[in-house]
Amino acid sequence: MEGVSGNKYGGILRFSRDDPARVSETVDSPSRKPRADAERNRLRLLDTAKAVFGEKGPSASLEEIAREAGVGIGTLYRHYPTRDALIEAVYRNETGQLAAAATQLSAAHPPVEALRLWLLLFIDYLGTKYGMAAVFGSVTGGTAALYAACNSGTPEAIALLTDRAVASGEIRLDMDPIDLLRAIAGVASAGPGWQETARRLVDILIAGMRTS
Amino acid sequence: MEGVSGNKYGGILRFSRDDPARVSETVDSPSRKPRADAERNRLRLLDTAKAVFGEKGPSASLEEIAREAGVGIGTLYRHYPTRDALIEAVYRNETGQLAAAATQLSAAHPPVEALRLWLLLFIDYLGTKYGMAAVFGSVTGGTAALYAACNSGTPEAIALLTDRAVASGEIRLDMDPIDLLRAIAGVASAGPGWQETARRLVDILIAGMRTS
DNA sequence: TTATTTCCGGAGACGCCCTCCACTTAGTCT
DNA sequence: AGACTAAGTGGAGGGCGTCTCCGGAAATAA
Structure with a gap:
């Protein structure tokens, strides 16, 4: 969506894997449309992380964030490969x-x-x-x-x-x-x-x- | 149950080094002289902790400190029941x-x-x-x-x-x-x-x- | 020396971090 | 619609930490 998708433009936050869809988005993209569930999960994670970080500080458990967001820990790491990446995404805006x-x-x-x-x-x-x-x-x-x-x-x-x-x-x-x-x-x-x-x-x- | 040896004298007020008061202070406790090895271990722990904290910051591994001091992890916890207690002891002076x-x-x-x-x-x-x-x-x-x-x-x-x-x-x-x-x-x-x-x-x- | 008390030290339970990969699913193609 | 396929999922598992517990060792007192 709006604010969060700032990541895709903001240079600093890099996704762990090469992401052709995103990269070629500026150009014309022959690639497949990004999956809806992925984006949904990412947003849930971001919101949950914001809440949990706000409550317990930036050293809160990532497992807890994933649990509370209703996704697996692996999914969290897929979207935000490091704690720093997540914190950054949370506080970027x-x-x-x-x-x-x-x-x-x-x-x-x-x-x-x-x-x-x-x-x-x-x-x-x-x-x-x-x-x-x-x-x-x-x-x-x-x-x-x-x-x-x-x-x-x-x-x-x-x-x-x-x-x-x-x-x-x-x-x-x-x-x-x-x-x-x-x-x-x-x-x-x-x-x-x-x-x-x-x-x-x-x-x-x-x-x-x-x-x- | 037990008063952890160091803390038994009032925890916060204790000085880490020589404590001559201790000998004559056994007013209401006719108990035996504190063991020499305990004190030795405590000092080793303190010195090691000072070095390790100084090198890696206050979130260094307690296991590492114990290892480096040549004592078991249990001994560390006996003397300094919490991380804070150890940090405090290190920085008190x-x-x-x-x-x-x-x-x-x-x-x-x-x-x-x-x-x-x-x-x-x-x-x-x-x-x-x-x-x-x-x-x-x-x-x-x-x-x-x-x-x-x-x-x-x-x-x-x-x-x-x-x-x-x-x-x-x-x-x-x-x-x-x-x-x-x-x-x-x-x-x-x-x-x-x-x-x-x-x-x-x-x-x-x-x-x-x-x-x- | 023997008895008694203190102290040692590591096994074990549990939490967190992070990786890896078999499986599921959303978008695409026919 | 149904099949295809890459993107995405989620949790088991290894590594490392914290902290507790208690059998046994060691030091002191008698």
């Missing part, structure tokens, strides 16, 4: 809206304010999509590749905002802007009420980056 | 020096500078004792209790520094100071060169907290 918001905010607000608002939005995302924080901040088991894939668009989004703010001369930033997000995600490991803290941290960061 | 440094720095430097230096020291610690960062920042599998135990003394240490800096009127801080550490630990998940970033982050944080 999330960041899209964040990226979009960056452009919007950038157009509607002065540079620094746009950055600030976007960081607050980022906090909201970390909150609603629980598990994202874990994915974002996890060292343990968190591949760099996975990280990059899961947050595709995010680096560009924040780069857009910081570049603009830096260009305006209002702030100075001698680091990869993504590290701002890492810092924020860091406090997300705290208990309830962390969002308050995170928001305060945003203020501190902004203030600290200001060229005075 | 680490923070002691950090805590001590806080007092020292506090006495030798102006408030804000002391705080800054201590945060830099914290970064060094995260670097040298690899795995600490993982323990510190991990949401996945990281119990809150474990977190607290592993970093005993640290909250007090940074509280001392921030309280002093706040009292001097030079900075403002509307959050638990430990969250500063969480933020710093957050960037430790970045690749090589993270220490540079972390140091820059410290500057930003300090600047951001300043009451101008």
